[in-house]
Amino acid sequence: MNDVSILVAPAPAPVKAGGAFFVETVTSVQHWTGSLFSFRTTRDPALRFQSGQFVMVGLEKEDGKPLVRAYSIASPAWHDELEFYSIKVADGPLTSRLQNIKVGDPVLIGRKPTGTLVLDGLRPGKRLWMLGTGTGLAPWLSLARDPEVYERFEQVIVTHTVREVADLNYRELFETELPNDEILGEIIAGKLRYYPTVTREPFRTQGRITDLIASGQLFADLGLPAFDPAVDRVMLCGGPSVLADLKQQLLDLGYEEGSVSSPGDFVLERAFVET
Missing domain, CATH: 2.40.30.10 (Translation factors)
Structure with a gap:
């Protein structure tokens, strides 16, 4: 508990x-x-x-x-x-x-919101992947409850990697509350997928998200094809080291980083600091 x-x-x-x-x-x-x-x-x-x-x-x-x-x-x-x-x-x-x-x-x-994790930083695509670690889940909590996300993408996948099972906060929101929400439930029906992973305790899905991507387990577990820059768009938020590794994985696959002024295949947030 x-x-x-x-x-x-x-x-x-x-x-x-x-x-x-x-x-x-x-x-x-x-x-x-x-x-x-x-x-x-x-x-x-x-x-x-x-x-x-x-x-x-x-x-x-x-x-x-x-x-x-x-x-x-x-x-x-x-x-x-x-x-x-x-x-x-x-x-x-x-x-x-x-x-x-x-x-x-x-x-x-x-008074001045800013940031790169916005839809306008991405080119049109079929699937939107939001990969977060720790409190890097926060922007996905916002985007996953925004109807515009589901207007732009056929599938939306939120991953959350943490150290311990107790750290999978908001799990109930993704697994139960959103699918059954009176207003959003109909909008996101069949589109939203949630993929929690734990690195330091036994759990049904274990390991760093980078390793699960590299091994293909992430895609096998969800029954989805591997990342394809032609159709898959990716957002990244989390600690600096995992962001660097995820970014390199995407670059190796031919992905191009985007911004609001020049939309691309993926965006990441650079403002993550633990204080």
């Missing part, structure tokens, strides 16, 4: 703030394990973003200066709240404090 606790409160109106940040209010906190948590905040109507983007999130220090880092927005662009998924770092400048937030606390949210 995961060590899960949830705090929820009605969403109060957001506090307006000037400068580079909105001051939003925490509406719920979920501690998944001793090292992972997520939280939701109010969302100022002026904040516009694309599913898959990130913003600067943080707290105000005693001297009044902001302490922030980049966080992928885990909620879809249409949602009226903002959701974030985070690790806990005992001596991290930000997360050592952020992990203790409670419902009603203020949180700084940057």
